[in-house]
Amino acid sequence: xxxxxxxxxxxxxxYFLVSxxxxxxxxxxxxxxxxxxxxxxxxxHLKASPERYEAGRYxxxxxxxxxxxxxxxxxxxxxxxxxxxxxxxxRLAVSTDGGGxxxxxxxxxxxxxxxxxxxxxxxxxxxxxxxxxxxxxxxSRAKEFNINPNKIGLFGGSAGGHLxxxxxxxYNDPEGKTGAAIDAVDAKPSFLxxxxxxxxxxxxxxxxxxxxxxxGKDPSEEMKKRYSTELNVTQDxxxxxxxxxxxxxxxxxxxxxxxxxxxxxxxxxxxxxIFEKGAHGFGFGKNLGSTSQWPVICESWLxxxxxxxxx
Amino acid sequence: xxxxxxxxxxxxxLLAMFKQVSAQDDxxxxxxxxxxxxxxxKSNSDxxxxxxxxxxxxxxxxxxxxxxxxxxQANxxxxxxxxxxxxxHLAFVKEGVVPxxxxxSHGVTAFVLKYRxxxxxxxxxxxxxxxxxxxxxSRVKEFNIKEDRIGVLGFSAGGHLxxxxxxxFDSPEGKTGASLDSISARPNFLMLLxxxxxxxxxxxxxxxxxxxxxxxxxxxMVHHLSLDEQVSSSxxxxxxxxxxxxxxxxxxxxxxxxxxxxxxxxxxxxxxxxxxxxxxxxxxNLGTTSEWPDRLVSWMDSYGxxxxxx
Numbered sequence: 001x002x003x004x005x006x007x008x009x010x011x012x013x014x015y016f017l018v019s020x021x022x023x024x025x026x027x028x029x030x031x032x033x034x035x036x037x038x039x040x041x042x043x044x045h046l047k048a049s050p051e052r053y054e055a056g057r058y059x060x061x062x063x064x065x066x067x068x069x070x071x072x073x074x075x076x077x078x079x080x081x082x083x084x085x086x087x088x089x090x091r092l093a094v095s096t097d098g099g100g101x102x103x104x105x106x107x108x109x110x111x112x113x114x115x116x117x118x119x120x121x122x123x124x125x126x127x128x129x130x131x132x133x134x135x136x137x138x139x140s141r142a143k144e145f146n147i148n149p150n151k152i153g154l155f156g157g158s159a160g161g162h163l164x165x166x167x168x169x170x171y172n173d174p175e176g177k178t179g180a181a182i183d184a185v186d187a188k189p190s191f192l193x194x195x196x197x198x199x200x201x202x203x204x205x206x207x208x209x210x211x212x213x214x215x216g217k218d219p220s221e222e223m224k225k226r227y228s229t230e231l232n233v234t235q236d237x238x239x240x241x242x243x244x245x246x247x248x249x250x251x252x253x254x255x256x257x258x259x260x261x262x263x264x265x266x267x268x269x270x271x272x273x274i275f276e277k278g279a280h281g282f283g284f285g286k287n288l289g290s291t292s293q294w295p296v297i298c299e300s301w302l303x304x305x306x307x308x309x310x311x
Numbered sequence: 312x313x314x315x316x317x318x319x320x321x322x323x324x325l326l327a328m329f330k331q332v333s334a335q336d337d338x339x340x341x342x343x344x345x346x347x348x349x350x351x352x353k354s355n356s357d358x359x360x361x362x363x364x365x366x367x368x369x370x371x372x373x374x375x376x377x378x379x380x381x382x383x384q385a386n387x388x389x390x391x392x393x394x395x396x397x398x399x400h401l402a403f404v405k406e407g408v409v410p411x412x413x414x415x416s417h418g419v420t421a422f423v424l425k426y427r428x429x430x431x432x433x434x435x436x437x438x439x440x441x442x443x444x445x446x447x448x449s450r451v452k453e454f455n456i457k458e459d460r461i462g463v464l465g466f467s468a469g470g471h472l473x474x475x476x477x478x479x480f481d482s483p484e485g486k487t488g489a490s491l492d493s494i495s496a497r498p499n500f501l502m503l504l505x506x507x508x509x510x511x512x513x514x515x516x517x518x519x520x521x522x523x524x525x526x527x528x529x530x531x532m533v534h535h536l537s538l539d540e541q542v543s544s545s546x547x548x549x550x551x552x553x554x555x556x557x558x559x560x561x562x563x564x565x566x567x568x569x570x571x572x573x574x575x576x577x578x579x580x581x582x583x584x585x586x587x588x589x590x591x592x593x594x595x596n597l598g599t600t601s602e603w604p605d606r607l608v609s610w611m612d613s614y615g616x617x618x619x620x621x
Contacts, residue, residue, distance in 0.1 A: 239585075246573060253573070257566060260583065264555050264562060269585035271599065273606075274569070276578045277613075289613030290580060290606070297599070297606070304598040 029068055029145070034113075036064040036133045041118075042178045043126065058092040060121055064130040066113040066137065068145070069102050077109025078148040079307045081193070082134050086158025086281065088198075089127065089213035090120045093157075093281065100284025101155065104295050108308045111147055113138055117163065120213030124227065125175040127214065131167045132176030136185040151307055153191040153238075158251060158281065159210045161197025162229065165259060168192045168240065169232035191307065192240040193298060196248050196280055199255035200228045207251045233262035241301050243273040243294050250280035271301055340377040344442045349373065349427075350487045351435065365404025366396065369430060373439040375422040375446065378411040379454065384418040387620030388611070389456040390502070391422045391443050395467025395590070397507075398436060398522030399429045405592045406466040406504075413593065413604060417617055420454055422447060426472065429522035433536065434484040436523070440476045441485030441496040449494050457620045462500040466592060467560060468519045470506025471538065474568060477501045477549065478541035500614070501549040502607060505557055505589055508564035509537045516560045542571035549579040550610050552603045559589035580610050 041063060049060045071077055083101065085092040094114065102112050117130035135152060142149040156164030170176070171188040198207045201215060201224040215223050225231055240263055244253040253274050263270040275291035286292050302308040349372065356371045380386070392414075394406035401407065403425065411421035424443050427435035444461060451458045465473030479485070480497040510520040510533045524532050534540055549572055553565040562583055572579045584600040595601045611617050 246578065254570075257570070261563075261566070270555060270583075271585055272581065272583040274579075274581040276580060290609035293606070293609050297602070300599045300602055 069112040071109040075109025079151040080147040084156035084160030086160040088209040132187040155193040157195040161194040165229035205254040230258040245278040368400035378421040386418040387457040393465035393469030395469040397518040445494040463498040464502035470503040474538040514563040539567040539571040554587040
């Protein structure tokens with residue numbers, strides 16, 4: 001029975017990838033899956049439950065990867081975005097956070113790498129390690145993907161927003177390094193785009209589920225502070241675009257305000273847009289009033305900063 | 312010698328007169344707010360001053376200048392526009408006439424408010440804005456607008472005045488015993504551009520506080536006019552825009568008001584941009600910041616205020 005199920009999930013993942021590959025005929029690398037740790041996943045669990053994919057969500061990530069989606073080559077855009085899906089560090093909601101957003105970015109010419117990072121069954125520092133390795137990897141292979149190593153941004157929703165914000169503030173962290181040669185490559189993202197992000201690990205605005213998964217049920221004050229990204233912002237944190245909604249009852253928009261205020265205090269150029277409509281995880285949702293304008297607003301920001309060509 | 316000195320003087324006076332016409336455009340109807348007499352009027356006040364940049368100071372006779380939407384475009388929505396200027400002058404053209412004309416292009420009838428300033432101090436500006444709302448609401452038929460579609464927009468100190476109207480609309484200070492007092496002074500929505508909100512340190516805009524309350528206000532008055540402290544469940548939906556770069560009125564003013572609205576369950580939208588100095592108004596050359604009018608259109612549209620009223 002268990003073997004049957006494993007086969008079934010393998011079949012599903014394969015089907016998922018094949019359909020992605022078939023979407024693009026122009027780029028041979030489209031759908032390419034790049035393992036983050038070809039030398040072996042650091043701290044890999046030997047008796048881990050198998051990775052599974054179910055209804056657009058990944059669980060029990062064991063082998064972190066990047067999946068490549070080529071940007072529209074006619075747009076002469078050399079920017080890449082590593083997309084960190086959300087899911088409270090217990091799953092990766094690829095279908096809601098990945099679906100519409102990937103197409104939108106590709107259409108602007110941006111190369112997208114979807115990051116499959118480790119979750120609550122590992123806890124910290126595994127997700128941080130994965131995202132920092134991902135930035136190093138993409139930057140080290142920039143030529144191969146026709147991207148500018150100085151134009152590698154992160155886009156993260158919900159807990160993926162937390163991970164992106166961690167990368168933007170902890171890029172030099174020793175825990176992101178494993179002694180590999182690639183450690184020498186800069187892990188600092190060029191910009192951050194945060195959608196209804198989890199930011200703080202401190203009460204009262206913490207998203208408890210994310211904290212439990214990342215730091216455990218009873219984390220020390222020190223660990224809470226270490227992963228409260230608003231406390232780690234410096235003047236070197238990259239330019240950031242943040243958006244959230246009032247209607248979000250899972251991750252209070254105060255998280256976005258906390259990060260914005262920290263950026264502002266450190267004179268980091270940032271935009272914050274808080275809309276009314278849209279429950280947590282609205283992703284690329286349409287018919288949400290002015291909220292559905294976020295891709296237009298974000299595109300303007302990308303253009304104004306030179307990450308997307310102006311016309 | 313004498314002529315050499317007098318010619319520039321004549322030139323400047325002529326220029327000033329010309330600009331006066333553009334600030335006080337006489338093709339538009341001007342309505343006195345207090346036809347029965349301005350409350351607390353000072354008998355020996357100096358004349359109103361109009362500067363070469365379309366600014367006005369020393370206001371003694373508060374008015375509304377009407378910018379009517381074209382009949383074929385009018386959607387029944389009205390906006391009262393409060394120019395800024397730290398309660399010591401009014402950027403009447405830049406933060407009044409220009410946005411009013413923009414509203415007209417979207418089918419909205421706009422009223423530019425000329426309100427009293429530091430020569431009077433509190434409560435004169437509040438009296439003026441609340442009377443303005445009552446007056447517009449009492450004459451909706453004449454202006455082809457709806458009484459439940461009257462918004463107030465304000466820039467900087469004008470944003471403080473707009474936010475005052477949205478929080479202190481029932482204040483006895485706004486009533487003078489006139490029959491108009493019985494009409495609701497509550498705006499249906501607020502639009503605040505780089506607003507002054509708090510009069511408390513560290514985020515207060517000192518000049519506005521001094522103009523309103525003098526150098527040594529009581530804590531009670533500071534609380535009364537720190538508008539984040541006055542938000543209630545009856546404050547109307549609000550749209551706020553501000554920039555990180557603003558060195559005159561810290562962006563925290565917008566955040567404080569937004570958080571207060573959030574606490575009271577008021578629907579609102581907040582757009583904080585990176586670039587743009589204080590007073591950017593409708594400057595089209597500030598990158599993404601210059602797109603705020605598009606955001607306002609989306610927001611108003613989501614409430615149906617730009618569609619024809621039924």
